[in-house]
Amino acid sequence: MNGELRIHMRHLRAANMCNREPRRWFAAHGFSWSDFIKNGIPAETITATGDPLALIVVEAAKREQGDVER
Secondary structure (H helix, E strand, C coil), X not given: CCCCCXXXXXXXXXXXXCCHHHHHHHHHCCCCHHHHHHHCEEHHHHHCCCCHHHHHHHHHHHHHHXXXXX
């Protein structure tokens, strides 16, 4: 992988997540939803929460990058 892996909306969609729950999740963890929409969020940041759903989204991003097997 080249550079920092960032999570974007397309990764939430690839993990079959809608907008409502992730917005709540971002607020609960003190992350800016609007900044996420504009710039994405580092995978390391959401992985650090230890939340299983966050890990699913990171795996979707890694699959997109070709870093894990499907």
